[in-house]
Amino acid sequence: MKRQVASAFDVDEVWAGHPVGFDLLTVEDRQFVAYYDAERRLTVAQRDLGDDEWTRTTLDERVGWDSHNDIVAAVDSAGHLHVSGNMHVDPLVYFRSGEPLDATTLERIGALVGRDEAAVTYPTFLDGPDGDLVFMYRDGGSGDGRRLLNAYDPETETWRRLLDEPLLDGRGEMNAYPTGPVRGPDGDYHLAWVWRDTPDAATNHDLSYARSSDLVDWERADGRPLDLPITDDDGAVVDPVPAGEGLLNSNVAVGFDAEDxxxxxxHKFDSDGNTQVYDARLDGGDSDAGADGGGSDADSDSGTGAASAGEWTVSQVSDWDYRWEFGGHGTLDDEVLVDPVRVVDDRLVQTFWHAEYGPGRWVLDPETLAVEGADVPWHGLSEELRRPTAGGECEVQWVADSATGTEQGEDTRTYALRWETLPANRDRAREETPAPTALRLYAFE
Known part of the structure; x- marks a missing residue:
């Protein structure tokens, strides 16, 4: 069933030279959009819901050609807006509003805690268990980085280290690329990651997992506690995929089945060398796992590895005759995209996109995770919205609302941003600068 467009209107003209993440945030009756405008300037637009006019605030930051330089935004419990972005192993870029829910009062703040902020990448705002605003980022570079977490106090308007130690630390030998922490239906935070040895994307290895109830104390899948920082030899591996075997940091997703x-x-290579999607599910509760703490090693021929309570079952989902041979430095032009497993209309489903096979959605057996059927194409959007209009090589970019949805009377609408850009170019400048494209806000019902 396709989603219906309730309304759509332009936010601004935006930079289209390469894909880079924007952010959309709806809080109470106000909406914020953080993006790079046609002149590449970091901009925050705001409006009251029901008002088609935007108030735009241009900040003193300008993006280059790096697709790592995403923008993120959040609002703390006192209503102040926080914005960070335009960093790839760069000094901290961070703004905070002087007045609640008012982007026009954003001011640059030079430091959070004043250390380990000279080589920042991947800023992420998280909701802490007690409503605290948490900021996670990488300190260092690919192949040699640490994930740090800070917590914000809205009364004193100051940041402090949430963790005395890094959450993840490659110890100068590698770098962890996490997905999450994702707040699960059980209330816990679930974190997945891969390790990468060098900036070469082909050196990703060892899919791993940890969970926490408070972002402070972490444990393995079997319930045994983890000392911080978590390192590559801490027994948190789910699938020990070697480097060079098709595992990619940007294509790891955390989802949940009907039993939470x-x-x-x-994805990784199968025994024939083709790229396949795999789902690893945590089975049962805590158990007295072996000393190594690792999960099951997937059998590439059968696609399934057996697991006992507190361990993992790994199932091959796709059956593609296609190999995505990626590697090297810079942002890749995706050939495979995989979304989290989730429950929709009492069915376990998973959406994907493939450069050769196109978009689709698998319907999974809730017991075995085997594919029971597929809808191809399935994307929930009209072809008109999916098809680029700017011509040439442009691709459509989407970002969903960071909030969970906003009630308007008896209706609940969800929001998303749409714009078009040229594909990723390994973060290299292009010879010609493309014309800007329209950034549009869509409300779906």
Missing amino acids: RPVLSY
Whole structure:
């Protein structure tokens, strides 16, 4: 069933030279959009719901050609807006509003805690268990980085380290690329990651997992506690995929089945060398796992690895005759995209996109995770919205609302941003600068 467009209107003209993440945030009766405008300037537009006019605030930051330089936004419990972005191993870029829910009062703040902020990448705002605003980022570079977490105090308007140690630390030998932490239906935070040895994307290895009830104390899948920082030899591996075997950090997803069990989705090469999607599900509760703490090693021929309570069952989902041979430095132009497993209309489903086979949605057996059927194409959007209009090589970009939805009377609408850009170019400048494209806000019902 396709989603129906309730309304759509332009936010601004935006930079289209390469894909880079924007953010959309709806809070109470106000909406914020953080993006790079046609002149590449970091901009925050705001409006009151029901008002088609935007108030735009241009900040003193300008993006280059790096697709890592995503923008993120959040609002703390006192209503102040926080914005960060335009960093790839760069000094911290961070703004905070002086007045609640008012982007026009955004001011640059030079430091959070004042250390380990000279080589920042991947800023992420999280909702803490007590409503605290948490900021996670990487300190260092690919192949040599640490994930740090800070917590914000709205009364003193100051940041502090949430963790005395890094959450993930490659110890100068590698770098962890996490997905999450994702707040699950059980209330816990679920974190998946891969390790990468060098900036070469082909050196990803060892899909891993940890969980926490408070973002402070972490444990393995079998319930045994993890000391911080978590390192590559801490027994948190779910699938020990070697480097060079088709595992990619940007294509790891954390989902949940109908029994609220976490399911990790990723791709790697099968025994024939083709790229396949796999789902790893945590089975049962805590158990007295072996000392190594690792999960099951997937059997590429059968696609399934057996697991006992507190361990993982790994199932091959796709059956493609296609190999995505990626590697090297810079942002890749995706050939496979995989979404989290989730429950929709009492069915366990998973959407994907493939450069050769196109978009689709698998319907999974709730017991075995085997594919029971597929809708191809399935995307919930009209072809008109999916098809680029700017011509040339442009691709459509979407970002969903960071909020969960906003009630308007008796209706609940969801929001998303749409714009078009040229594909990723390994973060290299193009010879010609493309014309800007329209950034449009869509409300769906």
